[in-house]
Amino acid sequence: MDKMRIRGGIALRGTVEVSGSKNAALPILISTLLTAEACRFERVPDLEDIQTTLKLLGQMGATITPALDQSQVTIRCDAISSREAPYDLVRKMRASVVVLGPLLARFGKAKVSLPGGCAIGARPINFHLAGLERLGAKIELEQGYVVAEAKRLIGANIVFEFPSVGATENVLMAAVLARGESVLENCAREPEIIDLARALKAMGAEIEGEGTEVIRVQGKDVLHGCDYRIMGDRIEAGTYLAAGLATGGTVKVKGLSPTYMDAILAKFEDAGSRVIREADAVQVIAGARPQPTDIKTLPYPGFPTDMQAQFMTAMAVAEGASVITETIFENRFMHVPELIRLGADITVRGNSALIRGRPKLLGAPLMATDLRASASLVLGGLCAEGETIVNRIYHLDRGYECMEKKLASLGAEIERIS
């Protein structure tokens, strides 16, 4: 199993290009189930989760021409023979449950394994199922699988109990082929939903209001192929900027619009950094040590839970105490005991963590637990003095393309060892 060896204490400096967004690419690739025509995508990141998605589509009968080394994929779902997402793939990647909506909408039938719990919380899919039922699907649970059926989905008014990203995506993909109009309320407003809606529109879907709480969809009988370029990854961008903040450096990320990063960038400013926004890049010039700042994770446009762990590392070396409150997932502080092994002073009470900044951290062997927690440990290693080994980095490969190369290009001493 690969590990990351880091020699920390170097202020990172330079520019990195972000890859295509993982969380936008996953539902967008899955949306190809909605049409029999070929869909071609650019800027698809070469990640474990993308490979899992392509494997799932391949098992269903999709024809896939991956050229992930050139960030391109062409998918054609004209001969889908299976409408099932099996346990071994859904367990590996929960996001695969969003095949439910498109399979139901186009083929009237879908069988998808219930994902079960995961490292960061229970993560049920009740909001997905309630939305699909409102569109007329009959849903049953059989031996750990959701079995959904509908002759033709019918447009409906759906109010989500919570602005869930996955539920909004699943129901949106179902509504685009339903008969008549659907009005989705209390939708997630994440930029990745906007990107999915744009890709669906490129396939001929009629959608209005993406990026707001209310999305209106006029259902179509068929969709066609498309040529679409995936948006840049705002969480990847935020992670490299946070590495700059934690090490007292100057990092620029390019290849994405900073407007989708407002809440994140506001926190860099609160932490005493200068933030320079450009049309498709952003630079953070950090002070020697971050200033403390309190953070509460919220649905977009609030501060993203996917940046919480990385900011905690920066706050661990801040000049004072910060409180970080996690409101989206119930068990998302698994990086805390590992950061404490680097000498961080962190106390967790319920869903809040009190972080008393220390002048320095000291390198240690660490164990990665989930994707963003792993990123926070790498950042910990980058600011700690001496050597840090981060074990079980397969989590990182799910969501960061060439992380060690990108960090090395910023001056970090980091290498992957087998």
Ligand code: UD1
């Ligand atoms: C997506 C992102 C993930 C991010 C999260 C929140 C992808 C592939 N993943 O995950 O990186 O951290 O948004 O921004 O895009 N919930 C329910 N019932 C449901 C659905 C959700 O109770 O039917 C709860 C979840 O357990 C969680 C909260 O709602 O506590 C938010 O989940 P959701 O927005 O759905 O996140 P995901 O789509 O799973």
